[in-house]
């Protein structure tokens with residue numbers, strides 16, 4: 001099957017991890033009857049350096065005309081002092097808005113062989129399998145005004161947290177639909193004891209639940225949710241929440257798997273291409289050293305195959321290969337523990353590819 005993929009490596013470790021994901025996709029192309037056209041474009045700080053903007057109209061047009069988008073990460077200290085509109089992160093926020101990527105799906109699944117890599121006890125993280133559904137195009141990351149201001153003659157700053165019912169209902173519906181295919185429980189996370197936008201969110205969730213009698217809805221305040229996520233994570237199935245809470249809670253959830261370098265994501269639109277990226281950032285502290293964990297990005301590519309291209313078998317081949325590599329004790333530095341073997345980024349990619357080939361040869365030999 002012919003598919004056009006826009007590839008936006010971005011900054012820091014972005015190019016290293018994206019190369020890993022594309023290498024893996026090339027194995028899929030070679031072994032199945034698929035052909036992927038990879039069209040590279042800039043985003044973030046590297047886009048600012050080359051094109052004078054963190055996201056050019058050319059890149060947006062390329063993304064809109066593609067079947068899916070693979071993104072690495074953006075940002076870094078080199079660009080931190082730029083005016084807001086030129087910051088790398090604005091490129092990411094804008095692509096999400098331009099493509100109407102209203103829901104960001106961030107699955108967190110327990111990898112048995114990675115239990116020693118987590119600072120949490122095995123009995124706490126065992127069998128965790130939750131799906132964070134984060135609202136992605138509204139809330140405090142997009143509200144205006146967002147600026148420096150003067151409050152009562154004193155220098156200050158203002159950000160605006162704003163949601164329409166329509167925006168909230170769109171992401172809630174996605175969460176309930178996903179819950180129907182899983183363990184049929186939605187935990188809606190808010191701060192309804194303080195924020196008006198959260199009270200609206202809670203009202204919408206309660207109303208929506210009526211349409212899903214098979215799905216159990218639970219409300220949880222975000223501060224409690226942050227604690228419950230690491231003390232009793234197995235209680236969660238689908239967690240749905242607004243943009244900033246989801247951003248923070250999903251980084252926290254990654255600790256359940258052993259590393260931020262393990263968590264994949266899919267940013268979904270109603271119509272049009274979806275975007276796939278690891279949940280982590282550009283990790284400037286380890287960029288360019290070939291030591292970053294490429295697995296979150298490789299698993300994001302698997303999500304792309306499953307969700308955008310309906311290639312379930314191919315997605316599973318990648319996911320099984322990742323499991324197999326981990327079971328053999330191969331580790332990048334972030335997930336290293338006793339009695340495991342340290343690999344570089346590129347060596348890890350080679351191991352995943354080798355496992356995929358081996359699995360296919362076993363099938364062919366039958």
Ligand SMILES: NC(=O)C1=CN([C@@H]2O[C@H](COP(=O)(O)OP(=O)(O)OC[C@H]3O[C@@H](n4cnc5c(N)ncnc54)[C@H](O)[C@@H]3O)[C@@H](O)[C@H]2O)C=CC1
Nearest residue numbers: 073074075076260261280281282283284285286292293334
């Ligand atoms: N989606 C995106 O593009 C995101 C971009 N950022 C940007 O990234 C830059 C750095 O932000 P940080 O707060 O440091 O967050 P970060 O997620 O880049 O890194 C946090 C920590 O996790 C480690 N880490 C992250 N990914 C890893 C991987 N694949 N393998 C091994 N270790 C990994 C890093 O080395 C660092 O110690 C900032 O400019 C920020 O704005 C942050 C989050 C998301």
Ligand SMILES: CC(C)CC(=O)C(=O)O
Nearest residue numbers: 089092093141247279280
């Ligand atoms: C620019 C930020 C909103 C990126 C981020 O932290 C994320 O999407 O997880």
Ligand SMILES: [Mg+2]
Nearest residue numbers: 247248251279
């Ligand atoms: Mg984040």
